[in-house]
Amino acid sequence: AQSVTQPDIHITVSEGASLELRCNYSYGATPYLFWYVQSPGQGLQLLLKYFSGDTLVQGIKGFEAEFKRSQSSFNLRKPSVHWSDAAEYFCAVGAMNTGFQKLVFGTGTRLLVSP
Amino acid sequence: EAGVAQSPRYKIIEKRQSVAFWCNPISGHATLYWYQQILGQGPKLLIQFQNNGVVDDSQLPKDRFSAERLKGVDSTLKIQPAKLEDSAVYLCASTGQGAPGELFFGEGSRLTVL
Numbered sequence: 019a020q021s022v023t024q025p026d027i028h029i030t031v032s033e034g035a036s037l038e039l040r041c042n043y044s045y046g047a048t049p050y051l052f053w054y055v056q057s058p059g060q061g062l063q064l065l066l067k068y069f070s071g072d073t074l075v076q077g078i079k080g081f082e083a084e085f086k087r088s089q090s091s092f093n094l095r096k097p098s099v100h101w102s103d104a105a106e107y108f109c110a111v112g113a114m115n116t117g118f119q120k121l122v123f124g125t126g127t128r129l130l131v132s133p
Numbered sequence: 134e135a136g137v138a139q140s141p142r143y144k145i146i147e148k149r150q151s152v153a154f155w156c157n158p159i160s161g162h163a164t165l166y167w168y169q170q171i172l173g174q175g176p177k178l179l180i181q182f183q184n185n186g187v188v189d190d191s192q193l194p195k196d197r198f199s200a201e202r203l204k205g206v207d208s209t210l211k212i213q214p215a216k217l218e219d220s221a222v223y224l225c226a227s228t229g230q231g232a233p234g235e236l237f238f239g240e241g242s243r244l245t246v247l
Contacts, residue, residue, distance in 0.1 A: 022175075024175075052235075054238075059240070060240055060241075061137070061224060061238035061239050061240045061241055062176070062224070062226075062236075062238040063238075064235050064236075067235065108175055108176070110175075119164065119228060119236075120166075120178060120181060120188075120189065121166075121178070121236055122178070123168075123175035123176045123177075124175050125173075125174055125175045126173075126174070126175050
């Protein structure tokens with residue numbers, strides 16, 4: 019069965035500094051990978067996704083992620099963090115469930131942005 | 134385009150009481166999901182519908198949880214009787230593609246069981 023590990027529960031970054039959130043997955047086939055962001059009291063919003071092709075994918079709000087098959091990783095990056103990026107970030111792996119899409123989420127990483 | 138609608142946003146009940154949550158997916162989306170998100174954890178899939186049929190309910194505690202999507206559009210998730218450990222946010226999501234695609238989430242229904 020597929021699974022996702024996000025090893026960092028909390029990360030604090032200074033505003034303007036770069037960010038990298040780690041994600042490792044376990045899945046027997048080629049994975050479909052996603053990063054979602056959740057602001058307090060809100061639902062999950064898709065930042066970016068990887069299905070195939072170029073292993074570096076660009077998303078919304080200046081985020082990008084790189085798929086590394088050899089490391090089973092899909093780390094999220096941003097070159098310069100803004101205070102509004104403070105939120106919880108979830109990595110997810112998608113699998114076909116009896117012919118239909120299903121997502122398995124990691125436990126999330128809470129990003130704190132310091133002035 | 135209207136997003137996924139959920140209600141109520143907040144609900145507080147005593148243990149052993151019942152509660153129901155409603156979800157209206159994005160128009161035309163055939164696949165609907167209910168996820169449970171306990172504080173400090175990632176969302177966990179409870180049940181997945183394709184139109185009005187159940188695709189996966191393997192993680193739904195069927196002794197107390199039930200869900201239906203009778204006309205293949207909106208859905209109701211019920212808990213009866215509730216336990217303290219059911220305190221969580223219940224997220225509804227939908228997608229229109231059978232192939233891998235983006236799930237669109239509602240804002241969630243926060244349940245507190247006292």
